[in-house]
Amino acid sequence: MNLTGMVRPYGDTTGDGRVQLSFTLPVPFTGETERARAEGAALQLAAKMGMDPAMVVHAKGMGPDFTFFIVYGRVSHLVDLSAVTVTEREFPVLASSEVNLRIRSALGRKLVVVGACIGTDAHTVGIDAILNVKGHAGEKGLESYREIRVVNMGAQVAVPDLVARAAAEQADAVLVSQVVTQRDAHISNTQEMSAAFGAGFGTQRPLLVVGGPRFDPRAAHDLGVDKIFGRGTTPREVASYLVHVLAPQEQEGAA
Amino acid sequence: MTGKLNLDPALVAQARDLARLAGQPVVEMARTHTTVSVERAVLRLGGLNGADSDGMPWVNRLADAVRESVGLEHGVAVPVWDAMLTGGYPDLLTLAIDAGAGLVKFRIPSGGEADAARETARRSVKNGLSRIDAQRRERDRMLAATSDPPMPWIYLIVATGDIYEDIPQAQAAAREGADIIAVIRSTGQSLLDYVPEGATREGFAGTYATQENFRLMRAALDDVSRELGRYVRLTNYASGLCMPEIATLAGLERLDMMLNDCMYGIIFRDINPVRTFIDQRFSRQVHARAGIVINTGEDNYLTTADAVDAAHTVVVSQLLNEYFGREAGLADGQLGLGHAFEINPDVPDSFLLELAHAQLIRELFPEAPLKYMPPTKHMTGNVFAGYLLDAFFNLCGVMTDQSILLIGMMTEGIHTPFLSDRDLALENVRYVRRAAGNLGASFRPEPDGFVAQRAQRVLAESVDLLRTIGAQGLLTAIAEGTFGVTKRPPDGGRGLDGVVEQAGEYYNPASELLEAKP
Numbered sequence: 137m138n139l140t141g142m143v144r145p146y147g148d149t150t151g152d153g154r155v156q157l158s159f160t161l162p163v164p165f166t167g168e169t170e171r172a173r174a175e176g177a178a179l180q181l182a183a184k185m186g187m188d189p190a191m192v193v194h195a196k197g198m199g200p201d202f203t204f205f206i207v208y209g210r211v212s213h214l215v216d217l218s219a220v221t222v223t224e225r226e227f228p229v230l231a232s233s234e235v236n237l238r239i240r241s242a243l244g245r246k247l248v249v250v251g252a253c254i255g256t257d258a259h260t261v262g263i264d265a266i267l268n269v270k271g272h273a274g275e276k277g278l279e280s281y282r283e284i285r286v287v288n289m290g291a292q293v294a295v296p297d298l299v300a301r302a303a304a305e306q307a308d309a310v311l312v313s314q315v316v317t318q319r320d321a322h323i324s325n326t327q328e329m330s331a332a333f334g335a336g337f338g339t340q341r342p343l344l345v346v347g348g349p350r351f352d353p354r355a356a357h358d359l360g361v362d363k364i365f366g367r368g369t370t371p372r373e374v375a376s377y378l379v380h381v382l383a384p385q386e387q388e389g390a391a
Numbered sequence: 392m393t394g395k396l397n398l399d400p401a402l403v404a405q406a407r408d409l410a411r412l413a414g415q416p417v418v419e420m421a422r423t424h425t426t427v428s429v430e431r432a433v434l435r436l437g438g439l440n441g442a443d444s445d446g447m448p449w450v451n452r453l454a455d456a457v458r459e460s461v462g463l464e465h466g467v468a469v470p471v472w473d474a475m476l477t478g479g480y481p482d483l484l485t486l487a488i489d490a491g492a493g494l495v496k497f498r499i500p501s502g503g504e505a506d507a508a509r510e511t512a513r514r515s516v517k518n519g520l521s522r523i524d525a526q527r528r529e530r531d532r533m534l535a536a537t538s539d540p541p542m543p544w545i546y547l548i549v550a551t552g553d554i555y556e557d558i559p560q561a562q563a564a565a566r567e568g569a570d571i572i573a574v575i576r577s578t579g580q581s582l583l584d585y586v587p588e589g590a591t592r593e594g595f596a597g598t599y600a601t602q603e604n605f606r607l608m609r610a611a612l613d614d615v616s617r618e619l620g621r622y623v624r625l626t627n628y629a630s631g632l633c634m635p636e637i638a639t640l641a642g643l644e645r646l647d648m649m650l651n652d653c654m655y656g657i658i659f660r661d662i663n664p665v666r667t668f669i670d671q672r673f674s675r676q677v678h679a680r681a682g683i684v685i686n687t688g689e690d691n692y693l694t695t696a697d698a699v700d701a702a703h704t705v706v707v708s709q710l711l712n713e714y715f716g717r718e719a720g721l722a723d724g725q726l727g728l729g730h731a732f733e734i735n736p737d738v739p740d741s742f743l744l745e746l747a748h749a750q751l752i753r754e755l756f757p758e759a760p761l762k763y764m765p766p767t768k769h770m771t772g773n774v775f776a777g778y779l780l781d782a783f784f785n786l787c788g789v790m791t792d793q794s795i796l797l798i799g800m801m802t803e804g805i806h807t808p809f810l811s812d813r814d815l816a817l818e819n820v821r822y823v824r825r826a827a828g829n830l831g832a833s834f835r836p837e838p839d840g841f842v843a844q845r846a847q848r849v850l851a852e853s854v855d856l857l858r859t860i861g862a863q864g865l866l867t868a869i870a871e872g873t874f875g876v877t878k879r880p881p882d883g884g885r886g887l888d889g890v891v892e893q894a895g896e897y898y899n900p901a902s903e904l905l906e907a908k909p
Contacts, residue, residue: 158811159811160809160810160811165548196814198567198810198811198814198874199563199566199567202810204811204814204815219811257530260579260582261578261579261595263579264579264660265578268661269658269661269695269877270659270660270661270691274767274768274770274803274804276694276695279661279877280695280877288661309482
């Protein structure tokens, strides 16, 4: 199969370019005139999206002000496979069962994660979304992973307490979330934390992971941490990253 | 109703006995302890509301000041109303402002002065309860003036974060057929040890539960109820660190149903178990008074554990929720016990298993307005397959006579529902109700067939688990990870510092009035 050439969507014949689309417009569908105008509006949108010809196969008024449409049509666009760029994530996102399996086989014990909001930040939304069983975006938090032991210290944790707890729990990784960004508090707090872990543990420090909506994910090195997660991160991504670094898979070909 | 599953009535009675035995020590603990949120609820019933310029509610300021000065082991009522009397304060707000500024010296009076403080406290709190009673009568009046829709009630969620966006969405959903509107709370509100104030326009994946937001939404739904000639119920969430207060506000603003689970906060939010059990008891006493139907959260267990393996943990939790609910004064008609359609659709006979579980729960709790939750765990992003799964959920719901159907969205897990997702979901449930609404009457599983046997097995496993829990104690069972997968020790989790053992002369006028025979 040619994976570098030009392709079109496939309906039932090669090259027919057929697609389906559904959407809602804030237009009424109440009387005859309104219906005609609504369908015309839907066709105009389809045409502007490159569907030609397009056919409204279903239109339905939803309340007095909205109409829902299903449109089938042919798109004129070509897909140039040679121009598709794939950005490789540095680690694969794994299912929770795979995460557990990797920890069991690579570590032979539970992976220990200590989490906290540091400084004056009382917004535990981020750390709780990642750690609580309840989780975030339909994914359970790290507490739900059988092979991960979570110590969630909550909000307003002082950096020395975090370092001491990480040592006492023999943490493999420390997760810190920072929501408050007044006077760049998230930056200075993170730097203070990474310096304290450096001073307390030397090169044997746990993996340091920070998250928050205002961090630049590329700034990990400058802040002295191993990884920064931004807005919209899910528990599974964090778990996958942890095992990628802390519970690497045996090399192919190894016994 | 004659059973369809051939359940052994002796085994059912034994399950209830075991749940009672497991729950009794916890009730005894709740009777002898109080929490900061219980005490703040007393102040709210006494008429104190509003917040200082930092947004911290006055009930928190006043309760903290009392705690600092004389502790909470006597309750807030006596020191607060004693300070009102001796300080000549016109109202609680003036006292709270002074107390927040450190200007009030609280004390525990004795003799006639203590009697006077108790008497005034009782009168103030009684006024608050009268407002809740008036709202209950107003609900009855609205139901008579409009109409009470037939079950199953259609339950839809709005969650924009902005109460002024929620209102038109909720009204639109009601016009499209929703019987119940639930306003999802902002992520993390359950972990706040105060209730935010005022109308709010910003939230994370939900809208803050505040008294003003409750009031605005109830008023908007009253308008649409009158327009439709059908009473549209309003739901919010009590579970969390402020259960007693949110329950109180719900009663004052005539919410109709509240999420209120005896263990959800413990398992899923790491709230201290002791705190949770004390708070849930008081909050349910308030719900009982307000005529509010509670919704329990057993569906959550099935999103964490496997829905086949963990089916009996749902039944066990329901029996515990029933025991705690009845003990707090809730009628069976107020026990909206929860469960869910979460079996992996790749499992052979998955629909038969779902039918067995749903019918079992229907027969165990014949009078309860059961709340049935749609698939979420196995919604993959394939919206077409998801729409089909939701139709099977709806079919199972009508066949087994579930009372409240939370309507599944084919875009579950992808984004907050589009207007069209909701419309399609309602079309789905309307079709199933029209086509198969009476199928339950003709549905007779074979007495010893697959469905009946599965139900009997889940009941037997439930009895075994209840026996284990009874032997080790409920708090120990929770500490050892019996529910969900997480271990929650009684001295761990959030909110333990808000738990106080009652002194001998502890006085709480709200508990006294709520527990008095009407």
